[in-house]
Each structure stands twice: as C-alpha cells, then as structure tokens.
Amino acid sequence: MTLPPARRLLPLLFLLLHPAIARAADAVASNQPMANPATPNTLAPAGEVLVIVKGVATPFAVFGIVKGLSKMPGAAHVSFNLQRGLADIILKPGAHLSDEEIRRVVRTASYTPGDIRWKTPLPAAALP
Amino acid sequence: MIRRPPRRCLVALWLLAFVWIAALAASPARAQLTFPGASPVSAGNIVLREQPVLTSESGGFQGFNGQTIVLYGASPNLALITEGDLIASNMANVVSNGKTVRLAATGIGDTIQEARYTVLQIDGIGSTIRLAPLVGVTVPTGMDNANGQLPRDVQPGTGNWGARAALTASWQTLYWNAEAEVGYHAHAPGAGYLYGNSFVADAAYHYLLWPRDLGNDVPGEWYASLESNYSDTGYNRQYGRNVTGTGGQLWLLDPGIIYGEAVWGFALTALLPVQQTVTPYGSHYNYGLLATVRWSLFTTHHW
Numbered sequence: 001m002t003l004p005p006a007r008r009l010l011p012l013l014f015l016l017l018h019p020a021i022a023r024a025a026d027a028v029a030s031n032q033p034m035a036n037p038a039t040p041n042t043l044a045p046a047g048e049v050l051v052i053v054k055g056v057a058t059p060f061a062v063f064g065i066v067k068g069l070s071k072m073p074g075a076a077h078v079s080f081n082l083q084r085g086l087a088d089i090i091l092k093p094g095a096h097l098s099d100e101e102i103r104r105v106v107r108t109a110s111y112t113p114g115d116i117r118w119k120t121p122l123p124a125a126a127l128p
Numbered sequence: 129m130i131r132r133p134p135r136r137c138l139v140a141l142w143l144l145a146f147v148w149i150a151a152l153a154a155s156p157a158r159a160q161l162t163f164p165g166a167s168p169v170s171a172g173n174i175v176l177r178e179q180p181v182l183t184s185e186s187g188g189f190q191g192f193n194g195q196t197i198v199l200y201g202a203s204p205n206l207a208l209i210t211e212g213d214l215i216a217s218n219m220a221n222v223v224s225n226g227k228t229v230r231l232a233a234t235g236i237g238d239t240i241q242e243a244r245y246t247v248l249q250i251d252g253i254g255s256t257i258r259l260a261p262l263v264g265v266t267v268p269t270g271m272d273n274a275n276g277q278l279p280r281d282v283q284p285g286t287g288n289w290g291a292r293a294a295l296t297a298s299w300q301t302l303y304w305n306a307e308a309e310v311g312y313h314a315h316a317p318g319a320g321y322l323y324g325n326s327f328v329a330d331a332a333y334h335y336l337l338w339p340r341d342l343g344n345d346v347p348g349e350w351y352a353s354l355e356s357n358y359s360d361t362g363y364n365r366q367y368g369r370n371v372t373g374t375g376g377q378l379w380l381l382d383p384g385i386i387y388g389e390a391v392w393g394f395a396l397t398a399l400l401p402v403q404q405t406v407t408p409y410g411s412h413y414n415y416g417l418l419a420t421v422r423w424s425l426f427t428t429h430h431w
Contacts, residue, residue: 052253054251054252054253054256055168055249055251055252055255055256056254056256057254057255057256057300057301057302057305058300058305058349058388059346059347059348059349059388059389059390060167060388060389060390060393060422060424061167061168061170061300062390063170063173063390063391063424063426064168064169064170064173064201064424064426065170066390067170067172067173067426068170068171068172071428081343082254082302082342082346083254083302083342083343084253085253085254107204108170108171108172108204108430109170109171109204110168110169110170110171110201110204110205110246110249111168111170111251111256112249112251114253
C-alpha cells in the first residue's frame with residue numbers, strides 16, 4: 001500500500017488541529033474587539049472611555065458609530081462590542097473630551113447614548 | 129490592521145460580477161425590487177448598493193434592471209435616497225409579418241429621488257425600533273422609446289413624472305430584523321401615455337444564522353431572509369383608454385441569503401410568485417433573481 005502524498009494529508013491535519021486553532025483564535029479575538037482599521041492603536045493609551053450605545057444591532061450599524069467616534073479629536077482607537085452595545089475609546093495623550101461631546105457624536109450617528117465610564121484620565125469637564 | 133475579505137468572499141464577488149455581466153449580455157424587465165426600510169443610517173454615512181435584477185414572465189418576456197441606490201445620511205434623522213436604473217433592458221417576443229421575432233429595448237431607466245425622515249426611534253442595547261415616512265419623486269430620466277417596435281410599457285423608461293409616498297418601519301435586534309413598508313406610487317401622464325398607479329405592501333424578516341455568539345470581533349454576519357412583496361397596479365392608459373395586458377395584482381415571496389460586514393455586504397434573493405391576478409392578455413410572472421452588493425463610505429459632511 002502506498003501512502004498518499006503529504007499535501008493530501010493537510011486537510012486531515014487541519015481538521016485534527018482545528019479545535020486548537022479555533023481556541024487560539026478566540027483567545028486572540030477576545031483581546032481584539034471589532035476595530036476601526038483606519039486608526040491603528042500605535043500610541044500608548046493616555047486614557048480610555050467606555051460608552052454604552054443603544055440601537056446598534058448589526059455590523060453595518062457598527063460602521064457608522066465607530067467612524068463617528070474615531071473622528072473625534074483625541075480618539076486614537078475605537079472598537080465596539082456588539083453584544084454589550086459598548087464602544088471602547090482609547091484616547092491620545094493629552095486628549096480632552098467631554099461626556100457631552102461623546103453624547104453629541106453618538107446622537108449624530110443616529111443612536112442613543114447610555115452610561116459613559118471613564119478610565120484614567122478624568123474628562124476635561126471634570127478637571128479642576 | 130486592515131482586515132482582508134476571505135478568499136471565499138472574493139470568489140463569490142467575482143461570481144456575482146460574472147453573473148451581472150452575463151445578464152447584461154443576455155439583456156432582460158419590469159423588476160420587483162426590495163424596498164428601502166427604516167434601518168438607521170448615521171449622519172455622513174453613504175451607502176452604495178448595486179442591485180441587478182433578472183425577471184422572467186410568460187410570453188418570452190425577460191427583463192434586466194441594473195439598479196444603483198445611493199443612500200446618504202444627511203442628518204441623524206434624515207436620509208436622502210437616489211434610486212436609478214443605469215441599465216434597463218426588456219426583451220419580448222413580437223409577431224411581425226406572421227413570424228415571431230425577439231426584440232429588446234435597452235437603455236437608461238428612470239430615477240427616483242427620495243427623502244426619509246425618522247419620526248420614531250426606540251433604542252435599547254442591541255436593538256432598535258424605527259418608524260420613518262418616505263416621500264419621493266420619479267424623474268423620467270429613462271429612455272421611453274429605446275425600441276419603437278416594442279410597446280411603451282416595455283421601454284426602459286416610463287417617460288412620466290411620478291410621486292411616491294410610503295411608511296417604513298424596522299425592528300432590528302442582534303439575532304433578527306423585521307422590516308415593513310406600505311406605499312403608493314402615482315404617475316403623471318406623459319406623451320399621451322399614463323402608467324397605472326400602484327399600491328405596494330412589503331415585509332421582510334432576517335434571521336441570524338452565524339455567528340450566534342456575538343461577543344468581541346464579529347467580522348460579519350450571515351442571515352437567512354424571507355421577504356414578501358405585494359403590489360396592486362392599475363391599468364396603463366393611452367389617449368384615455370386602458371392598455372390591454374397591463375396592471376394587475378402580484379404577490380411574491382422572496383427567500384434569500386445575506387452576508388453583511390461593517391463596510392460591505394451582499395445578498396442573493398429569489399423572487400417567487402405566490403398569487404397573481406393578471407388582466408386579459410397580461411403576462412404571468414415566472415420568477416426573478418436579485419443580487420445586491422453594498423458598500424459603506426463615511427464623510428464628515430452632514431447637517
């Protein structure tokens with residue numbers, strides 16, 4: 001009996017390794033939410049804002065909200081978690097954004113802003 | 129990092145392009161089109177949709193409409209929509225000197241300018257309900273005499289101005305979407321010919337097939353879709369008389385598949401007649417095939 005060529009075994013090898021590959025991909029993906037490719041996160045984050053955005057139900061809708069938020073001055077990188085309706089905005093160093101500005105951008109994108117939670121630093125409006 | 133579409137998607141796009149070109153070459157109709165729903169469009173968002181439709185009717189009638197739709201979010205509530213047939217081609221059998229010959233009328237179709245305004249918006253996390261009336265004007269940009277050997281209603285353009293009004297509604301959730309439209313399309317007479325006014329009632333349901341887990345990193349979504357299109361159209365009239373074979377009622381059910389990413393998406397839909405009432409000498413609708421490709425662009429220019 002002759003053995004099949006090695007390349008014919010590749011699909012079989014893939015099937016055997018598929019669960020492991022899928023787990024590895026999930027692990028990577030869990031740290032990489034849906035990203036805006038136009039603004040890669042090359043800066044060290046100076047702060048982060050988590051914004052609940054209501055009304056976003058499809059990837060098509062994600063496009064509008066991520067584009068709008070990433071156009072804000074001070075936004076370095078924006079990602080969106082569809083299930084939680086959560087926009088994650090990484091700020092540039094020295095960025096000054098206010099809650100009201102974020103809410104305005106969300107409304108302009110045709111959605112409804114919810115809670116806004118700041119991870120360092122505080123919003124400009126809250127600074128002394 | 130720029131996400132490149134998977135190889136299978138590229139192959140599917142090429143296949144779509146091939147089908148579109150093949151349909152152009154074959155030339156084919158009066159197209160039943162999917163409707164603009166009340167789905168949210170962000171201010172500054174531009175959506176470009178290409179919708180080639182192929183239809184077949186009894187008596188050798190075939191139609192092809194290469195429809196282009198541009199949707200622009202002018203403000204958070206106002207969307208401006210332009211629908212136009214860059215190419216429309218109708219083919220029909222005509223009896224001439226005792227022989228049946230196959231003729232085609234090909235050219236540019238009409239354009240519809242529409243404005244849609246969202247009057248009700250109920251947003252939750254991962255869901256939204258919208259209600260948006262829509263008004264529009266049909267501009268007779270089409271060729272109403274592309275082939276003088278064929279009847280007026282087979283020409284690519286109507287040659288008539290018209291008005292359109294509709295009420296659209298949508299309910300989107302993470303796992304299913306429902307849309308509905310009720311509308312009326314009226315025509316003004318042009319060159320002694322008047323197209324029949326039509327009442328339309330459409331409904332669509334999209335069910336998320338994959339992925340069911342919508343955590344982080346959702347690259348795209350596959351939906352199964354089922355759409356219903358009902359239309360009741362009056363007789364066309366020429367010089368004050370009803371034109372035989374025009375008008376009637378048609379109810380279509382349209383199963384399909386949809387793939388959507390943030391920037392682009394496509395859909396393939398079959399248009400299948402469930403019930404139809406045709407006028408004497410009118411043709412029966414056999415089937416239709418609709419392909420849709422969508423691109424999203426973004427601009428900071430808006431109201």
